[in-house]
Amino acid sequence: MWIDPSRPAERALVTHGHADHARSGHKAVWATPETLAIMALRYGTDTGTPMPYGDGFEANGVKISFHPAGHVLGSAQILLEHAGERVLVTGDYKRGFDPTCAPFEAVACDILITEATFGLPVFTHPPIEDEIAKLLAARDAHVDGCILIGAYALGKAQRVIAELRRAGYDAPIYIHGAMQKMCDLYAAHDVPLGDLILATGLAKAEMKGAIVIAPPSAMHDRWAQRLPDPITAMASGWMRVRQRARQRNVELPLVISDHADWTELTETLLELRPTETWITHGRTDALGRWCELHQLKARALDLVGREDEDES
Amino acid sequence: MQAFAALIDGLIYTRSRDQKVRLIADYFRTTPDPDRGWALAALAGTLSIATVKSAAIRAMAEERFDPMLFRMSRDYVGDTAETVALMWPDVSADAVAPTVSEVIDLLNSTSRLRAPDLLAELMDRLDANGRYALLKLATGGMRVGISARLAKTAFGQAFALSVDDVEEVWHALRPPYAELFAWGEGKSERPDPADSAFFRPFMLAHPLEDGTVHLDAFAAEWKWDGIRIQIASTGGETRLFSRGGDEVTAAFPEIASAFNSIGVVDGELLVRGDVQGGEAASFNALQQRLGRKNVTAAMQAEYPVFVRLYDILFDGTQDVRSQPWSARRERLEYFAATLDTVRFDLSAIIEARDFDHLAEMRAAARAAAIEGVMLKRRDSPYLAGRKVGHWYKWKREPLVADCVMMYAQRGSGKRSSYYSDYTFGCWTPDGALLPVGKAYSGFSDAELKWLDRFVRNNTVARFGPVREVEKSLVLEVAFDAVHESKRHKSGIAMRFPRISRLRRDKPADEADTIAALRAMIG
Numbered sequence: 001m002w003i004d005p006s007r008p009a010e011r012a013l014v015t016h017g018h019a020d021h022a023r024s025g026h027k028a029v030w031a032t033p034e035t036l037a038i039m040a041l042r043y044g045t046d047t048g049t050p051m052p053y054g055d056g057f058e059a060n061g062v063k064i065s066f067h068p069a070g071h072v073l074g075s076a077q078i079l080l081e082h083a084g085e086r087v088l089v090t091g092d093y094k095r096g097f098d099p100t101c102a103p104f105e106a107v108a109c110d111i112l113i114t115e116a117t118f119g120l121p122v123f124t125h126p127p128i129e130d131e132i133a134k135l136l137a138a139r140d141a142h143v144d145g146c147i148l149i150g151a152y153a154l155g156k157a158q159r160v161i162a163e164l165r166r167a168g169y170d171a172p173i174y175i176h177g178a179m180q181k182m183c184d185l186y187a188a189h190d191v192p193l194g195d196l197i198l199a200t201g202l203a204k205a206e207m208k209g210a211i212v213i214a215p216p217s218a219m220h221d222r223w224a225q226r227l228p229d230p231i232t233a234m235a236s237g238w239m240r241v242r243q244r245a246r247q248r249n250v251e252l253p254l255v256i257s258d259h260a261d262w263t264e265l266t267e268t269l270l271e272l273r274p275t276e277t278w279i280t281h282g283r284t285d286a287l288g289r290w291c292e293l294h295q296l297k298a299r300a301l302d303l304v305g306r307e308d309e310d311e312s
Numbered sequence: 313m314q315a316f317a318a319l320i321d322g323l324i325y326t327r328s329r330d331q332k333v334r335l336i337a338d339y340f341r342t343t344p345d346p347d348r349g350w351a352l353a354a355l356a357g358t359l360s361i362a363t364v365k366s367a368a369i370r371a372m373a374e375e376r377f378d379p380m381l382f383r384m385s386r387d388y389v390g391d392t393a394e395t396v397a398l399m400w401p402d403v404s405a406d407a408v409a410p411t412v413s414e415v416i417d418l419l420n421s422t423s424r425l426r427a428p429d430l431l432a433e434l435m436d437r438l439d440a441n442g443r444y445a446l447l448k449l450a451t452g453g454m455r456v457g458i459s460a461r462l463a464k465t466a467f468g469q470a471f472a473l474s475v476d477d478v479e480e481v482w483h484a485l486r487p488p489y490a491e492l493f494a495w496g497e498g499k500s501e502r503p504d505p506a507d508s509a510f511f512r513p514f515m516l517a518h519p520l521e522d523g524t525v526h527l528d529a530f531a532a533e534w535k536w537d538g539i540r541i542q543i544a545s546t547g548g549e550t551r552l553f554s555r556g557g558d559e560v561t562a563a564f565p566e567i568a569s570a571f572n573s574i575g576v577v578d579g580e581l582l583v584r585g586d587v588q589g590g591e592a593a594s595f596n597a598l599q600q601r602l603g604r605k606n607v608t609a610a611m612q613a614e615y616p617v618f619v620r621l622y623d624i625l626f627d628g629t630q631d632v633r634s635q636p637w638s639a640r641r642e643r644l645e646y647f648a649a650t651l652d653t654v655r656f657d658l659s660a661i662i663e664a665r666d667f668d669h670l671a672e673m674r675a676a677a678r679a680a681a682i683e684g685v686m687l688k689r690r691d692s693p694y695l696a697g698r699k700v701g702h703w704y705k706w707k708r709e710p711l712v713a714d715c716v717m718m719y720a721q722r723g724s725g726k727r728s729s730y731y732s733d734y735t736f737g738c739w740t741p742d743g744a745l746l747p748v749g750k751a752y753s754g755f756s757d758a759e760l761k762w763l764d765r766f767v768r769n770n771t772v773a774r775f776g777p778v779r780e781v782e783k784s785l786v787l788e789v790a791f792d793a794v795h796e797s798k799r800h801k802s803g804i805a806m807r808f809p810r811i812s813r814l815r816r817d818k819p820a821d822e823a824d825t826i827a828a829l830r831a832m833i834g
Contacts (some may be wrong), residue, residue: 121377122398124387124440176628220722222764224729232728240398241389242324242444247777250727286384293378 015091034074056216070104072155112274116282144231150216176214317445323456336466349488397443471496483508513696517703754810786815
């Protein structure tokens with residue numbers, strides 16, 4: 001039995017629907033109902049045992065249960081219990097507020113296997129309200145053009161839309177075709193996203209003053225040539241670093257991430273105080289160094305086939 | 313400080329010049345004195361805080377952060393000030409952010425020893441963007457792509473003044489420029505420019521295109537391929553200005569100190585050729601001296617510079633700009649005769665029988681430092697900017713070569729969704745392509761669309777933002793000159809390359825060779 005296997009496996013436990021965690025071709029899958037729905041949408045699979053948060057099952061004497069990770073809709077941490085020892089795999093997680101998914105749950109454990117995507121002390125994600133306010137101010141100052149936001153099609157896009165709605169923005173939001181089905185799926189899971197219009201095939205004039213959301217790969221693609229004088233924004237935790245934003249030709253960086261920032265990563269370690277921590281993808285070196293400074297036993301766990309969704 | 317930090321961030325992410333000017337102008341209009349004056353000084357490069365050096369920032373970081381975590385972070389971010397600003401613990405909610413002037417006053421009144429602690433206290437009162445702006449302000453070098461001239465332009469735009477009005481008083485004033493802002497807001501008289509040397513706008517030329525002129529009415533000079541420079545001296549001080557109006561005195565101190573007359577002259581800054589007293593060297597040699605804030609004695613000796621004079625704007629304190637070119641030329645000849653011949657000479661008038669004869673001479677001119685011919689109407693006053701009918705530039709026919717597109721990169725701003733920057737190469741004897749240049753202009757919008765599609769459909773590899781393409785498309789590249797370059801693997805570099813034609817008809821293996829390009833070195 002594997003967790004988030006990168007190759008087709010007999011039996012797979014899947015933490016969440018992002019492509020580097022949920023792959024197609026597994027014989028048997030255990031995941032939350034939302035994650036199974038996302039996999040069904042992406043891969044056309046309809047197999048899998050739904051595991052709502054808190055539910056579990058036993059295999060070979062190991063009790064396996066799923067707990068909210070706060071990363072994207074349906075994202076889970078997986079807890080393995082055997083002979084009184086508890087191993088927790090966080091998958092990707094965050095502690096910050098997110099109206100589109102269940103909040104992270106702190107689960108006591110002996111061994112913690114944590115992500116470290118933003119595992120450098122320079123990464124602090126500011127309150128999302130500040131970033132949305134920045135976005136709306138830019139939009140108000142640029143009504144003759146539009147704001148094009150690069151955001152990953154699963155999770156980030158819906159979160160940005162939901163936060164815009166929470167901030168009182170009720171105009172239609174224009175989306176790239178690659179996001180439509182995922183937005184429909186979120187809406188069907190009681191995440192209201194308001195009025196969404198497909199940006200494809202519209203006249204430039206119709207999108208003046210609009211907010212348009214597309215996957216990062218489409219942002220500088222020919223697709224974007226149809227938009228009226230866009231300001232390119234990007235919603236990503238990497239936008240915290242100026243050079244990173246400039247390298248990607250971003251004019252309006254929005255520091256919005258679905259991963260734990262440095263503070264969340266370290267505070268979670270202090271809160272859970274596992275006897276041992278294994279650090280997976282991201283800055284294993286820096287978070288490992290921090291553990292050493294805080295006398296927490298830790299080691300790096302190198303995984304293959306990992307990529308960051310913001311960088312796709 | 314928050315408004316200043318927002319301005320700095322705005323300037324970092326904005327690529328359009330006009331938009332940058334607007335951001336600065338808005339800031340000047342809405343920010344009180346003396347903060348805006350210090351900001352103007354920071355942007356124009358006239359602010360210097362002696363107590364803070366970048367070592368102070370490293371010292372501050374090493375005291376507070378684990379050295380390993382700091383190094384890892386610094387390696388990732390690539391900028392010490394930004395790393396420290398981002399790693400610094402977050403500001404408490406009740407902290408009161410300092411103003412720009414408070415920061416400057418505190419740092420100016422401390423010692424170098426005390427500065428890191430003081431800086432740290434200020435850091436504690438600011439959010440991440442504020443901390444970044446603070447560190448950049450304290451160490452100088454904002455790195456926001458703003459020249460002094462552009463900062464003055466923005467000031468002019470904020471208060472409906474022309475940038476040349478601002479220039480006239482600029483050098484008589486000091487940060488935080490309270491008098492300047494008071495004048496801008498109409499609250500006081502124009503400041504007295506006193507005895508200061510300042511920039512006057514250059515007179516510029518139109519391309520001659522296919523026209524002709526009569527040599528009775530127009531004088532001809534060589535167009536030298538250096539950098540256009542203005543020397544202004546009051547006797548008390550001498551300043552050098554680039555074509556954009558930015559002061560470059562510190563980069564060419566030997567010129568400023570050799571200029572021992574009072575007046576304002578216009579000329580071309582050039583590097584002497586191989587033999588002392590010889591002809592001007594190519595632009596490539598001059599490039600070694602450009603972009604340096606200060607220059608070593610070794611550089612001065614290796615690349616000796618001189619100014620070839622074109623025109624005179626002020627003879628002593630007399631403004632002669634309204635006089636006809638012919639009268640100014642006479643004055644210039646007198647004026648130049650008193651100058652040090654090592655550092656100054658006169659741009660000679662080309663003696664041609666008629667226009668056809670001039671055309672022959674232009675075609676025959678092969679000196680590396682000659683870019684073409686200038687035609688100046690004999691009765692023209694010295695006019696600011698580019699006015700029709702007075703001065704023409706008649707560049708040498710460009711050289712052309714057929715090159716093969718190798719890599720492409722997206723442009724910025726409006727072109728950010730188009731692959732519009734192309735690197736192209738020529739063939740080596742053993743059948744390999746080596747890059748010889750990069751161009752991003754010369755094609756029409758329709759051709760850009762076609763090129764963009766070509767790049768996307770023929771990509772063979774990607775390196776970050778760069779796409780390597782199938783080596784199949786021949787681009788005819790026009791360029792003004794080609795010269796030796798140690799920086800390029802091909803050993804040559806082009807001056808002003810642009811795409812002149814898409815040679816979709818031509819097979820790539822019939823494109824030019826490196827050897828053929830090398831033969832064009834002037």
